[in-house]
Amino acid sequence: MTAVSAPTFPNLIGGAFAPPQGGWLDVANPARASEIVARVAATTAVEIDRAIEAAATGFEVWRRVSPGARGAVLAGAASWLREHAEEVASLVSAEMGKTLPEARAETARSADFFDYYGSLSRLPEGDRLADGRPGVEAHVRVEPVGMVVAITPWNDPLLTPARKLAPALFAGNAVLIKPATETPVSSLLLARALHEAGLPPGVLNTVTGRAADVISPLCEDKRVDAVTFTGSTEVGLDLQRRLAGRNVRLQTEMGGKNPSVVLADADLDLAAATIAAAAFGQAGQRCTATSRVIVADEVVRPLLDRLVAKAGGIVVGPGDDEATTMGPLVSERQLRSVLGDVERALEQGAERVFGEGRLQQTPLDQGWFVSPVILAAVTRDMDIWNQEVFGPVLAVSTVSSLAEAIDAANDSPYGLAAALFTDSVDASTRFIDSVEAGQVAVNLPTSGWDVHMPFGGWKLSGSGFKEQGLEGLRFYTRVKTVAVKATAPGG
Numbered sequence: 001m002t003a004v005s006a007p008t009f010p011n012l013i014g015g016a017f018a019p020p021q022g023g024w025l026d027v028a029n030p031a032r033a034s035e036i037v038a039r040v041a042a043t044t045a046v047e048i049d050r051a052i053e054a055a056a057t058g059f060e061v062w063r064r065v066s067p068g069a070r071g072a073v074l075a076g077a078a079s080w081l082r083e084h085a086e087e088v089a090s091l092v093s094a095e096m097g098k099t100l101p102e103a104r105a106e107t108a109r110s111a112d113f114f115d116y117y118g119s120l121s122r123l124p125e126g127d128r129l130a131d132g133r134p135g136v137e138a139h140v141r142v143e144p145v146g147m148v149v150a151i152t153p154w155n156d157p158l159l160t161p162a163r164k165l166a167p168a169l170f171a172g173n174a175v176l177i178k179p180a181t182e183t184p185v186s187s188l189l190l191a192r193a194l195h196e197a198g199l200p201p202g203v204l205n206t207v208t209g210r211a212a213d214v215i216s217p218l219c220e221d222k223r224v225d226a227v228t229f230t231g232s233t234e235v236g237l238d239l240q241r242r243l244a245g246r247n248v249r250l251q252t253e254m255g256g257k258n259p260s261v262v263l264a265d266a267d268l269d270l271a272a273a274t275i276a277a278a279a280f281g282q283a284g285q286r287c288t289a290t291s292r293v294i295v296a297d298e299v300v301r302p303l304l305d306r307l308v309a310k311a312g313g314i315v316v317g318p319g320d321d322e323a324t325t326m327g328p329l330v331s332e333r334q335l336r337s338v339l340g341d342v343e344r345a346l347e348q349g350a351e352r353v354f355g356e357g358r359l360q361q362t363p364l365d366q367g368w369f370v371s372p373v374i375l376a377a378v379t380r381d382m383d384i385w386n387q388e389v390f391g392p393v394l395a396v397s398t399v400s401s402l403a404e405a406i407d408a409a410n411d412s413p414y415g416l417a418a419a420l421f422t423d424s425v426d427a428s429t430r431f432i433d434s435v436e437a438g439q440v441a442v443n444l445p446t447s448g449w450d451v452h453m454p455f456g457g458w459k460l461s462g463s464g465f466k467e468q469g470l471e472g473l474r475f476y477t478r479v480k481t482v483a484v485k486a487t488a489p490g491g
């Protein structure tokens with residue numbers, strides 16, 4: 001690999017961007033694996049301790065800042081992102097591999113998160129309560145939790161940190177953010193945006209580096225009050241075990257195996273276009289991507305024909321090529337994982353109706369490129385039915401009734417998002433009432449939820465705390481009930 005002229009992005013600790021003590025780590029471009037797009041700090045244990053100490057100091061300052069002033073900082077960060085949108089999108093695309101249009105959309109939505117939560121400063125705070133005791137005034141106060149560790153994934157490297165930072169900071173917390181090793185630059189750009197917007201020193205601190213070196217010191221420190229995590233189910237469950245028995249609040253947003261059900265009365269053109277976009281956008285590397293298609297027997301063949309046509313129209317290539325409509329997978333490890341999942345499904349009896357697997361013709365041989373894959377004749381006893389692939393792979397199975405479709409949709413350890421395609425109001429109502437998922441859509445994709453909409457999964461997909469919207473503030477706040485009785489002068 002070559003790091004010629006690659007920019008360096010140091011951590012923000014205690015209000016300063018300082019050169020690292022532990023050297024630099026390379027960030028590679030998934031489209032051209034030998035190309036280093038940036039270098040970030042390999043954070044040491046001493047620097048982690050300094051970041052935690054800075055957060056403790058920053059919290060005491062930030063918690064006393066008025067909501068209006070906090071909101072102004074968030075609005076300033078949103079403005080910075082919009083002013084630097086093309087530069088930010090270019091770096092998001094370079095380190096993660098997604099297309100420039102996808103990266104531009106992610107940048108815009110990230111700015112929206114800061115604007116949305118910043119605007120909440122004008123809403124009422126707390127509630128006055130009735131008290132049965134004479135002369136007593138009672139009310140509820142909402143206060144920040146304290147020091148929050150945010151651990152974010154590589155697939156939405158700007159949006160997911162923004163989704164966590166905006167409500168956490170608006171609520172008055174201090175945050176230590178650990179971005180994914182593959183895509184740390186985006187979080188450092190957010191830190192720059194907030195720093196330039198006037199965030200006081202220590203309120204936000206970044207900790208880049210390998211997860212094995214960083215997560216334990218962060219999560220095991222007794223000064224940490226809460227941990228918010230988005231990523232794999234394996235890591236999320238490990239965090240649950242690590243924090244068990246401690247009074248540390250935990251929020252997890254983990255995997256998904258999201259179904260789209262297509263009934264016989266559905267608009268097949270709409271269904272195919274919507275499902276293909278949700279399955280193959282961002283190379284399938286989204287927790288809300290459609291990965292299972294459950295289709296009525298009588299329309300499976302025409303639906304497959306339409307899905308194949310949509311997949312065939314996808315242009316796979318580097319994200320910085322404007323002609324590209326699907327970029328690479330994020331890493332060689334991810335590529336091997338996706339290809340292994342497909343091969344296992346074929347060995348277990350699935351039928352490949354589209355997709356050749358890895359793409360290695362020049363210049364795609366320089367990166368981690370795969371074609372979209374559509375598998376038919378998938379049954380519930382196959383691993384691919386329940387295991388998250390996190391790649392551009394659709395598993396298609398058939399059913400003979402709505403009841404069977406609902407049962408199939410719920411036959412998963414996950415419950416993040418689900419969609420139904422139908423013209424029937426009755427079927428829509430039954431599906432919405434019965435499907436076990438945190439997000440449910442009708443004639444719409446499993447992905448694409450706006451910043452003000454509560455977001456989060458059921459079952460193994462997540463914890464009880466939602467993200468986004470007003471619900472997103474609950475994890476970052478705690479409630480204090482106050483009662484006051486005035487005494488007579490001299491009493």
